[in-house]
Amino acid sequence: MEYKHFSHPHTLNLFKVQEGQQCRCHGCQSLCYDSVYACRSCHFFLHDHCGNANRYLNHPSHPLHPLVLFPAPTYCSGSFLCNACGSPGSAFSYGCALCEVDLHLHCAFLPPKVTHKAHQHDLILSFPAPGGHKESVDEYCKICTKKMDSKLWSYCCAKSDDECDFRVHTFCATTEVKPGLYQDLESEPPPAPAPATNSGGNQSQGESSSCGQLTPDEAAAAELYSLQLQMQMNQKLAEMMASFNLSQFV
Ligand SMILES: [Zn+2]
Ligand SMILES: [Zn+2]
Ligand SMILES: [Zn+2]
Numbered sequence: 001m002e003y004k005h006f007s008h009p010h011t012l013n014l015f016k017v018q019e020g021q022q023c024r025c026h027g028c029q030s031l032c033y034d035s036v037y038a039c040r041s042c043h044f045f046l047h048d049h050c051g052n053a054n055r056y057l058n059h060p061s062h063p064l065h066p067l068v069l070f071p072a073p074t075y076c077s078g079s080f081l082c083n084a085c086g087s088p089g090s091a092f093s094y095g096c097a098l099c100e101v102d103l104h105l106h107c108a109f110l111p112p113k114v115t116h117k118a119h120q121h122d123l124i125l126s127f128p129a130p131g132g133h134k135e136s137v138d139e140y141c142k143i144c145t146k147k148m149d150s151k152l153w154s155y156c157c158a159k160s161d162d163e164c165d166f167r168v169h170t171f172c173a174t175t176e177v178k179p180g181l182y183q184d185l186e187s188e189p190p191p192a193p194a195p196a197t198n199s200g201g202n203q204s205q206g207e208s209s210s211c212g213q214l215t216p217d218e219a220a221a222a223e224l225y226s227l228q229l230q231m232q233m234n235q236k237l238a239e240m241m242a243s244f245n246l247s248q249f250v
């Protein structure tokens with residue numbers, strides 16, 4: 001079965017991943033199992049669901065504009081920082097170039113409601129209120145006990161806040177997202193409490209070592225990204241000043 005995807009110049013074929021083979025999906029960067037679309041000469045793999053992701057997405061986290069599927073980061077650093085989970089990404093993203101919103105594919109598809117054995121009620125996906133994170137009360141994830149970033153998405157108890165006050169990371173409430181990629185860039189890791197044991201029996205060979213830590217590549221990418229942001233801001237400021245000065249002379 002042949003397949004053509006706009007992110008790759010060659011035709012893709014259905015490919016069966018053999019045990020022990022490391023094939024990373026070009027769309028979501030996670031490992032592939034079973035059947036995927038592949039261009040074997042380029043070592044290009046794509047999950048069925050990643051390849052079929054819509055080119056445009058209306059997402060409740062960003063009602064102003066439709067999000068566009070980008071096959072690669074549009075930043076010169078080659079990576080983006082996800083507005084949902086705070087981790088860098090270098091594969092597909094849904095983004096709004098106007099508002100500099102970038103989402104991992106899997107974050108864009110986080111379900112609006114989940115259940116988790118750690119809590120008796122439904123958990124709903126909640127987005128930070130725009131500009132509403134000025135007063136920073138430190139909040140800690142009720143599952144992994146690490147600090148929450150109020151600028152990122154979270155899952156919280158669907159019941160009223162004062163009743164349960166149960167809020168967790170998106171990747172702690174769902175199994176689809178790799179927790180190892182997460183790092184709060186602003187704060188050093190808290191004195192490690194006993195980590196919540198992963199019930200799922202995740203056999204992640206080699207990946208456990210990087211748990212909670214950025215690889216040097218990711219750290220460099222994140223640093224580049226913040227530098228880039230700063231440069232963009234400076235540039236915008238310069239443009240504003242320039243237009244301001246001009247209008248005074250007219
Ligand atoms: Zn994928
Ligand atoms: Zn190819
Ligand atoms: Zn994300």
Ligand SMILES: [Zn+2]
Nearest residue numbers: 065096098099
């Ligand atoms: Zn926008």
Ligand SMILES: [Zn+2]
Nearest residue numbers: 141144169172
């Ligand atoms: Zn957590």
Ligand SMILES: [Zn+2]
Nearest residue numbers: 121157159164
């Ligand atoms: Zn509750």
